[in-house]
Amino acid sequence: MRPRILIADDEPTIRKLLKLEFERAAFLVDLANDGNMALTLLQNVRYDAAVLDISMPVCDGLQVLRAIRQQGLPMIVVMMTAYGSIDGAVTAMKMQADDYITKPFDPPDLVEKVEQIRRVRQRMAQLGRPHAVQTPTLIGKSAAIVQIRTTVEKIRNRNTTVLITGESGTGKGVVAKYLHLTSDRRSLPFTHIDCASLPHNLIESELFGYEKGAFTGATAQKKGKLELAGQGTLFLDEIGTLSPELQAKLLVALQERRFTRLGGTQDIPIEARIVAATNENLEQSVADGTFRADLYYRLSIVCIECPPLRNHREDIPELARTFIRSHMEKTGVALERVDDDIFDVLMAYDWPGNVRELENTLESAVVLSDGRHLHASDLPKKITSCAGGHSACASPLSLENQEIMAILAALEKHGGHREHTAQELGISRRSLQYKLAKYHLNK
Numbered sequence: 237m238r239p240r241i242l243i244a245d246d247e248p249t250i251r252k253l254l255k256l257e258f259e260r261a262a263f264l265v266d267l268a269n270d271g272n273m274a275l276t277l278l279q280n281v282r283y284d285a286a287v288l289d290i291s292m293p294v295c296d297g298l299q300v301l302r303a304i305r306q307q308g309l310p311m312i313v314v315m316m317t318a319y320g321s322i323d324g325a326v327t328a329m330k331m332q333a334d335d336y337i338t339k340p341f342d343p344p345d346l347v348e349k350v351e352q353i354r355r356v357r358q359r360m361a362q363l364g365r366p367h368a369v370q371t372p373t374l375i376g377k378s379a380a381i382v383q384i385r386t387t388v389e390k391i392r393n394r395n396t397t398v399l400i401t402g403e404s405g406t407g408k409g410v411v412a413k414y415l416h417l418t419s420d421r422r423s424l425p426f427t428h429i430d431c432a433s434l435p436h437n438l439i440e441s442e443l444f445g446y447e448k449g450a451f452t453g454a455t456a457q458k459k460g461k462l463e464l465a466g467q468g469t470l471f472l473d474e475i476g477t478l479s480p481e482l483q484a485k486l487l488v489a490l491q492e493r494r495f496t497r498l499g500g501t502q503d504i505p506i507e508a509r510i511v512a513a514t515n516e517n518l519e520q521s522v523a524d525g526t527f528r529a530d531l532y533y534r535l536s537i538v539c540i541e542c543p544p545l546r547n548h549r550e551d552i553p554e555l556a557r558t559f560i561r562s563h564m565e566k567t568g569v570a571l572e573r574v575d576d577d578i579f580d581v582l583m584a585y586d587w588p589g590n591v592r593e594l595e596n597t598l599e600s601a602v603v604l605s606d607g608r609h610l611h612a613s614d615l616p617k618k619i620t621s622c623a624g625g626h627s628a629c630a631s632p633l634s635l636e637n638q639e640i641m642a643i644l645a646a647l648e649k650h651g652g653h654r655e656h657t658a659q660e661l662g663i664s665r666r667s668l669q670y671k672l673a674k675y676h677l678n679k
């Protein structure tokens with residue numbers, strides 16, 4: 237049966253081009269000029285996939301995506317974002333879009349993206365239902381990850397507020413969970429609220445809860461996350477997106493360590509440990525006046541910075557092995573061999589989507605492999621071409637990164653022996669020592 241796709245974009249030329257291209261690839265295509273029309277079509281037709289422009293008037297692509305995921309529709313969703321609007325793409329991925337593409341793009345690239353996701357899904361379906369995957373712990377031996385573990389060790393049983401910063405996909409959520417699980421609150425709730433994926437009015441009621449009759453539709457009392465977290469941990473993700481009103485309200489609650497439900501009068505104590513995370517530069521937001529300085533200082537009593545993956549490439553092999561193992565368990569694919577050169581290829585790429593991108597890439601590679609042997613060629617071209625220094629690489633290796641790669645390869649070859657490594661690189665032992673310290677490669 238021919239797959240059916242919904243394309244929603246307010247630009248007529250793009251709709252027309254995409255219709256032609258998807259029809260050429262044997263899709264049945266329906267078009268929507270805006271989000272409302274897309275929602276109407278979704279109520280009446282079953283789709284295998286949807287391609288949604290994030291910014292459309294009246295009802296945008298993210299609202300359509302939210303409706304699709306809330307209704308549990310199992311379709312593939314790929315978002316189209318404007319060049320440079322990385323925030324929308326990040327929000328879309330967190331709202332479980334399957335992928336995104338940045339405008340301007342070549343229509344065949346979008347068709348290939350959708351086809352690739354279909355192939356992975358079909359293969360997953362053939363392999364049977366996924367088993368539960370274990371929650372990953374904080375993996376890594378690089379100086380930056382060791383530093384995070386040391387900080388967590390120091391503060392785990394204190395009641396200090398913690399702010400975790402870092403680009404999207406660097407493991408801020410993992411660190412928050414790790415902090416909770418290593419603290420004496422580990423058997424108490426870990427409650428998570430993503431401030432970016434909910435509309436502002438919903439965040440307020442999610443956080444503070446409400447009394448029956450507090451507003452139209454409040455038919456029964458509802459406890460908020462501040463209350464539900466009890467004496468456990470409340471993880472406020474993407475805190476930088478809170479509206480000024482909510483920033484003010486949260487600040488008062490944190491200062492007084494109590495709050496009232498919306499429409500309520502009873503004071504409820506805050507006993508949970510508050511951990512916040514952001515991928516924005518909050519200091520800059522404070523300077524720009526979009527984030528309250530007093531709230532920033534209250535949240536950032538302890539700061540933990542998650543490094544981008546390109547700055548701790550030495551952790552890639554261990555992360556990759558863990559992800560390959562867990563995807564094998566999840567999919568039931570029993571690989572007998574993984575080529576060693578796969579790790580060199582993975583280390584040469586810049587990973588703009590960080591550990592999350594590495595994890596997703598390996599999941600696709602495991603699923604699309606021949607089932608016995610994982611080759612470097614099972615990785616997407618954009619990644620393999622980086623290893624050869626191809627110009628298609630999203631961000632070519634800088635001289636520094638090339639140096640890091642050469643040092644790591646030599647260290648590995650000589651089992652960590654400094655004298656032999658220095659000889660291999662043609663530098664003095666002192667100079668090697670200096671470079672190891674400079675790039676935080678001393679384990």
Ligand SMILES: Nc1ncnc2c1ncn2[C@@H]1O[C@H](COP(=O)(O)OP(=O)(O)OP(=O)(O)O)[C@@H](O)[C@H]1O
Nearest residue numbers: 372373374375404405406407408409410515591592
């Ligand atoms: N050090 C790590 N060890 C194990 N898994 C990791 C590590 N860092 C990241 N991950 C994995 O990478 C993925 C992304 O991590 P996580 O959701 O914590 O990132 P994030 O920084 O909170 O992203 P976002 O800002 O988009 O919410 C998760 O699947 C997580 O399990």
